[in-house]
Amino acid sequence: MDQRAAHALSRFGLGPASGDPPPADAAAWLLDQLRRPDSTQSGAPASAAEGLTALRADQTDKPPPGESRARALYRAQGLAAVGRAVATRMPFRERLVWFWTNHFTVSLRRGQCAALAGAFVQEAIRPHVTGRFQDMLLAVLRHPAMLIYLDNAGSIGPNSLGGLRSQRGLNENLARECLELHTVSPGAGYTQADVTSFARILTGWSIERTAEPLGFVFRPRVHEPGEHTLMGRTFPEGEAGGIEAARFLANHPATHRFLATKLVRHFVADTPSPAAVRVIEGILRDTSGDLGAAAAGLVGLPEAWVPGTKFRTPLDLVVASFRVLDPPPDATPPFLAILSGLGQPLWTAPAPNGWPDIAADWSGPEAMMRRIDWAFAVSPRIGDRDPIGLAEVALGPLFRPKTHEAMVQAGSRREAMTLLLTSPEFQRR
Amino acid sequence: MMPIISRRTALLGLSGAIAVRGASLAVAAAPTDRRFVVVILRGAMDGLSAVVPYGDPGLMALRPALVPPQPGQDKGLLDLGGMFGLHPALSRSHARYQANELLIVHAVAGPYRARSHFEAQDYLESGADHRMTSGWLNRVVAALNVSSSGQAHAIAIGGPVPLLLRGGPGASKDVANWAPHGFAEPQPALYQAILSLNQNDKVTGPAIVAGLRDRGFGHKVLGESEKDKARFGFPALARAAGAMLRAPDGPRIAAMELGGWDTHTAQIDRMVGPLTQLDAGLDALRDGLGEAWKQTAVLAMTEFGRTARMNGTQGTDHGTATVAFLAGGAVAGGRVIANWPGLGRGQLLEDRDLAPTTDLRSVARGILGAHLGLAPTALTAVFPGSEGAQTLRNLVRTG
Structure with a gap:
């Protein structure tokens, strides 16, 4: 095994596997994983509908502590997810799945996420790791795991029909974290007014928990009426406003810079060099957020082939x-x-x-x-x-x-x- | 006990080849008998729920569903003198207040005014209005060492060293950390071989040296409490911290953290858990410290407060001013210090948050100056740019 192969297997992959011959051409092996469909087998696919069913069953038929259906799903899907990482023959693609899963963190610190985290990875992250960032962002913002974790499922437009009757209202958690952590980041200079406005835009993005089909639902009855302004742009009322706002944020130059910085930190060094960040940022800009192209760009960075710069988590x-x-x-x-x-x-x-x-x-x-x-x-x-x-x-x-x-x-x-x-x-x- | 002591001795001997100040953690005389503990309440604690200004006529209009019953009623507030009441989950703290060992500062905030947890926690821990690579408590340890003979040391309890105690270039390195652990341990000889392999590595080498040192230290002082069933809970960690700090040759500075405060929804229920942990934790710390409690000050602080108004989901969103707690036998407690801004029309910051009237750095400067004897120049080195924050006086007991 030459040094480039040994390095590629650990830096871009998940470590060499006993029994797998090392790649002859390290870069070609990596790029090939970005072009081919995900081939790893992993049992029955996790789904949000399955998770929501488990949550509902836990509520109507309360299990003893530690024996909830939600925890059972977490254990099974969590073991399968780590087992898949251990077994995969496409470890670069799998590392990208883990990277983006961490970028769009959902956490069992919110207990209900136990039933949905595995599904979140399978449904919102995995299909998009070599696709476009805006599609991943939209899948994330619509996923029940994220809508629960960052409280948007119950956020209600104060002036919507539902808001006026129930006297419930906005929850700005998802809006704030989406701006700060998922897209433009604080350097973009958005204000509290932008956070509140984005929270209004996202009202109605909720979860159908009882009637089929279970999963994301847009509820016009609790959506804040009127146009809303976010970072100087006006977005229409309705679900379309949220979709347009997500696309706007996904393709914002500040988002490209932020994502490039995080990618370079993960694949090159703890302190990303501005030059390397500029290369990846440029690719994201020129391809309208093609994450496969950005991943290929990382393989092309000479700095990413310097061993010893990244500590294993x-x-x-x-x-x-x-x-x-x-x-x-x-x-x-x-x-x-x-x-x-x-x-x-x-x-x-x-x-x-x-x-x-x-x-x-x-x-x-x-x-x-x-x-x-x-x-x-x-x-x-x-x-x-x-x-x-x-x-x-x-x-x-x-x-x-x-x-x-x-x-x-x-x-x-x-x-x-x-x-x-x-x-x-x-x-x- | 013997094998543990001999193992520790061996490890200290073996780490002698590597330059780590404070390797004499367990045996050195400390330059002060005063103990100082910082508890980071991570996630933005709602000060208006922890210490409720029930005497403010504006309160009920803002958050009717978030206010516990009045003092004297079932599960009611614990009165602090007519204007404020402690949350009913803080009953042990109320006893400390009545013993004049708990001081509350209300409407307090650091200099940071945006509402990002992560930026705010960085600034709370680095002690500056810009990001720094070292934490302010690490600079306190450094200041104590300069003013004495180089033996003060600190310990981070409960896992990774928080930024608060981390050293940047030129900062004190005398920080240990300790947490209960659950895997089997190899024999000393294998530890020695592992250390030898990592000796020249800048990341793993010093960490392994410090880790071995802390393990020896932790086992020696803690003994039985490691078998405690609830050993991962905050009260268990606090008790362990108290035991370490009590030891005559133990550390004098400790940092701990407690999360669970980000109550965007169902706040009335979700506040009870972390408040109970905090309450029991402070009590366990006191218990662990024993007689040394008299020489102890604890500062419990959070990155910012929460909106004065309830949000649409029976919770609160990110806000500004909140409360800070000072506890300990050395603290001149039994008081609430508040230049109260009011909750009425026009009194909220940006029409949403409790307005800050006291700078958190004023509180920290006050306690560090009076309790640990740091001079004003040292305080400004600990909190760069804090000259404008007026140091609070009379925070510690005299005589």
């Missing part, structure tokens, strides 16, 4: 470890408990800005100690395989002589494997 670490350890398919590892123990519980980011993407946020003393303890706990899975052989699969030419030497001197296969998983080169991607 707990999720990266767990997935990369199991891709090397290649668990037997009949014994699914307790992925969810592991991720919680390492400080990154699946789909449970503390806040709507998602998990951080820089080393300083993941490399605290206690966090490192947990990584070490987990590595020690998982390493018996090596069985009677040769740890040096696995290290060569996992790291290729990035395997340092010092780590090799320590592993050779280790007292057991388990200890050698622990040393591999805790080596500085394996902590990076």
Whole structure:
């Protein structure tokens, strides 16, 4: 395996997998994943309708604590999602799914999201990772998981028919976070008035929870009447106003800059270089937000091929470890408990800005100690395989002589494997 | 106990090759006996729900469904003297107030006026009106070290080191962190090999050294409380923090955080959980500190308040002014400090938020100056650009 292949497998992919031959041409292998449809098999597809049905059933027939249908869906879909990352032959495409899922965070900190987070990834994120950003944004804003997580489902236009009768009103949470975290970001200079106005535009974007078909519904009865102005543009009343506003925000130059910065931070370095950001920003601008073209642009950045600049998050670490350890398919590892123990519980980011993407946020003393303890706990899975052989699969030419030497001197296969998983080169991607 | 102590000794010996100030965490004499704890209430706590201005005639018109019953009624407010009442979930805090160990500052806000959680938390922790890479509490530790002989140290409780305690270039590095953990631990020799592999790595090397040091420290001081069933809860962490701070050679500065305050919907129900955690946590901290509580001041603060008016979903949206709490045996409590702006027509900021009348930095400057003895120049280094924020006086007990 040459160094470019070893690097591509970890930086753009999810880590080399035992049993998979390394790509002969690293860049071609990456670009090919962007062009082909997603081929990974993953059981029955999760859907929002299924999640909403579970939530309704939990409400009418209250289960004992910890045994809700919503939690059961989370456990099954969460295990499947991590298992898919461990197994996929298209790891670059899968990394993009995780990246955009984190960009548009929904979190189990809002309990009902347990029933919907898996569906959110499958329905709102996965179909669009090589498509257009505006389509992903619209799918996100309409998804029940996001409408619940950021409270838009119950936001009511104060002057709508429903608002005047119920004396309920606006909730600006989704509008604010969409501007701040999903699209233009605070640098664009929007005001409180823009936040409120966008919240009015999004009134009526709600969820049908009882009658078929379950899922997104636009409710004219609670939509704030009249035209609304957002960042100097006027949008019409009705659902069309929200769709137009989402497209306007998705294609705003400030959005392109913000997305480019986050992409470069994820694929190049914690501190994105302005030059690299400009390249990706330019691609997004010239292609009207083609995310596949932006991903290809990242592969084309020479800076993205410098090894050692990105620290693995707990999720990266767990997935990369199991891709090397290649668990037997009949014994699914307790992925969810592991991720919680390492400080990154699946789909449970503390806040709507998602998990951080820089080393300083993941490399605290206690966090490192947990990584070490987990590595020690998982390493018996090596069985009677040769740890040096696995290290060569996992790291290729990035395997340092010092780590090799320590592993050779280790007292057991388990200890050698622990040393591999805790080596500085394996902590990076 | 013996194996733990010997392991720790081994680890400290082995980390000697790497330059980490404060490696003498468990044995050094500290330059102060005063303890200072910061609790970050992440997510924007609604000050008007925690400390309710029930004497303000404008309150009920703004948020009728969010105000608990009047004092004296079932599940009613806990009266603080006619104008304000504590939320009924803060009953232990009310006892501290009556013992003159809880001081409340109302209508308080930092200098930040936009309403983004994430920017506001960055500024709350960095202590400036622009983003900095170090936190203000880290600069407090640095200031204490300059003024003494280099032994003060701090500890972050509950997982990652928050920005509040993180050091930028030139800042103090004497920060440990500790949290309960759940995986099996390897033997000391394997730890040693792992450390050796990471020794020259700028990211993992220092973190592993500090982590090993903290583990030894944590096990030694905490003993039984790690088996506590509720060990991941805020009160359990607070009790652990108290135990560490109580130790004669323990740290003197600690930071903790408690989330769950972003109550956009169903606020009347959703406030109860985090308020109860806060209330029980402060009590557990006091319990853990024992006699050292007398020398302790705790500052609990949040990034901003919430809208004075209820929103359309029985919650509140992002606002401006809120409350800050000062608790501890060293605090001159039993009072509410408020230059009350009022909730009536024309009195709200932008016709939506409780107007700020006290700068949060004035509170922090006041407690750091009086309790930890930081001079005005040091306070301005801790909070750059805060010269205009008038330092509050008489926040600590005298004599």
